[in-house]
Amino acid sequence: MMVNQACRGFLLFFVVCFTGLAHASLNLELTQGIDAAIPIAIVPFKGNDTLSQIIQTDLQNSGHFKVMAKQEIEAFPASPDDVNFAYWKKTGVNALVVGKIDSQGDNYQVTFSILDVFHGSDPQNQVTNTKVFTVKKADIRQLAHHLSDLVYEQLTGEKGIFSTRIAYVLIEHPQGMPTKYALVVADVDGFNPKPLLISDEPIMSPSWSPDGRELAYVSFENNRAEIYRSEVASGKRELLTSYPGINGAPAWSPDGQKLAIVLSKSGYPKIYTYDLSTKLLSQITQGSSIDTEPSFAPDGNSLVFTSDRGGSPQIYQVNLSDFDIQRLTFDGSYNSSASYTSDGKNLVLLHRDGGLFNIAILDLGSGKVTNLTHSGLSESPSVAPNGKMVLYGSLYGGSGILGIVSVDGQVRLQLPSRDGDVQGPVWSPYA
Amino acid sequence: MRSNKNIIFWGLMVLLSVSGCSSMLGLKDENPDIYSAKVAARQAAIAQGIGEHASFAATDQSIRHLQAAPSDQTYYFDFDKAAVKKDYVDSIDSQAKYLLNTPNAQVVLEGNTDIRGSREYNVALGENRAERVAKILKLNGVSTKQIRVVSYGAEKPAALGTSEDAYRVNRRVNLKYEQRS
DSSP states (O other): OHHHHHHHHHHHHHHHHHHOGGGOOBOOEEEEOOTTOEEEEEOOOBTOOHHHHHHHHHHHHTSSEEEOOGGGOOOOOSSGGGOOHHHHHHHTOSEEEEEEEEEETTEEEEEEEEEEHHHHTSGGGOOEEEEEEEEEGGGHHHHHHHHHHHHHHHHHSSOOOTTOEEEEEEEEOOTTSOOEEEEEEEETTSOSOEEEEEESSOEEEEEEOTTSSEEEEEEOTTSSOEEEEEETTTOOEEEEEOOSSOEEEEEEOTTSSEEEEEEOTTSSOEEEEEETTTOOEEEOOOSSSOEEEEEEOTTSSEEEEEEOTTSSOEEEEEETTTOOEEEOOOSSSEEEEEEEOTTSSEEEEEEEETTEEEEEEEETTTOOEEESOOSSBEEEEEEOTTSSEEEEEEEETTEEEEEEEETTSOOEEEEOBSSSEEEEEEEOOOO | OHHHHHHHHHHHHHHHHHHOHHHHTTOTTSOHHHHHHHHHHHHHHHHHHHHHHHHTTOSSHHHHHHHOSSOOEEEEOOTTOOOOOGGGHHHHHHHHHHHHHOTTOEEEEEEEOOSOSOHHHHHHHHHHHHHHHHHHHHHTTOOGGGEEEEEEETSSOSSOSSSHHHHHHHSEEEEEEEEOO
16 A cells, blocks of 8 residues: 555546646636625835736635726826725725735735725724735745735635645646546636546545535546545545445535545445544434435534435435434435535535536525526535635536536636636535 | 247257267268268357357347456446446446456446536435446446446546537446456
8 A cells, every 4th residue: 555655646637647637727707796896996005006907806716896907097196095096986996906926036025905995084983904914935926815805805805715725636638649538626716736646447426525625536546446545735645435336425524533435335325424533333214215425514413415215316314313314305306416514504405407417506594596607517516715706617618627606696607727627626615 | 039049959958968970960871981971060060059059149240249348338328317328238248257257357337427506415326337247247246346347427537518418428437447357
């Protein structure tokens, strides 16, 4: 096992250098924003406008902001003292972001201010938020995303997701060569993709640990399904389960102590919990149905899962104390791939209607199911940690791409890949 | 039809073995050289009969391939179904006979589905299909030691795309010999 790991590590290094995967990128494209977007201007920061470009793209892609185009900006304040509120009010923006960057050896010192233009001209009610940061030059993108989070939170009242990451499976079909599979981690805007695992055999069902430091996933590298965990920063990995039959759908518990998994060693696919310290298994569901895709409720006391015990795939909930099971979906003949929004009030799931597979949201209070996508070729929904956006897979023009849609259906983005088909995406917790 | 021919053939063999080949053929009182030549000729005729019987099923290429063993096979399934089609049972039986006669032979049964819907549910559906084929092998007496089942769900499609044809060729179990002898 150790030698194999070393060999594979070497292979990983080799392949990264020669396939150009290190340069792969998803291209994030906003296809629809909300009507009541907040008008804002991000003035290019004095000294270096990379930061302001990233903030501009982040906020524009959130669909909640109408960001003034760079070429329309005619004044260039670098600090609140330079700001002519009367002028900016005339441009129609509600808020303004200004800043400056100073190079200090290997670091940047960044001073940044968010100004409320709406109330700004009244000195009594001026609202300004100024912060200073010192960062390593290599971390400038991460700082930019953090600044986007600050702007987003101040102006919408909701936590931003610009510093989160996504993991997904990339499938390449190089000409005349066997298919290559990779488990990739990237920034939420698709930048900085890094393969955590490269394999000649399928990889499936990645799941983030609650601290965002690890991924559990299914790999067929030994010509069978096995569940592994990998540390994202170091790449260090550990084989967790390799039972006969299916080893699938790992889902981390909110306290990080257990995984819910699927094993078919009993003869049928059943839900188990696997304790990460003791390595003990606990069987949660019984019977001859297909039970799969477990996902913990935010309080960790129950799981939702997909089961065909009623004749076709539907979502059920199981209480982890008394193993009581309730059916949750009654709309349509196929519901699967469910997970909770962070407030525990909704399930995001895959819903089939007339042969079309779309991402939908189920209001657990009213029982109402609302489609969020409409192409009919969707799969693998994953909810953002702020509960407001859903990442999913889709087929577009014959290729596997990723999409993001807000839970109210108003904001839509696509992330096609230049390098192959992408699928099975998962949104990380907050950084 | 086939089973009638079976009965006739084996019935004849039993009769011949019980009563003695030469007396049945009515050759007892002839010149010994002519007698042996005629016996040889009659035996040659019977030998040909055996040959015809074995190849009678091969009236077209695809069926011959299905019946041949050891031979990798692909069995197709209907949408959302794991039931093995009747047309395939003879093929699976042929593989089973070979496996019974060749204790070191090993097969893997790879279950697959079309690309629609939940990936993990498709892994379960693929396993269901592969296990159904495995069951027929086991009913024939094949040991589980000679059978490996793995499901790839929708992860190893035979054809890409969203046409009904692509869906159809993806819903399959691949029977592959990992070891033939």
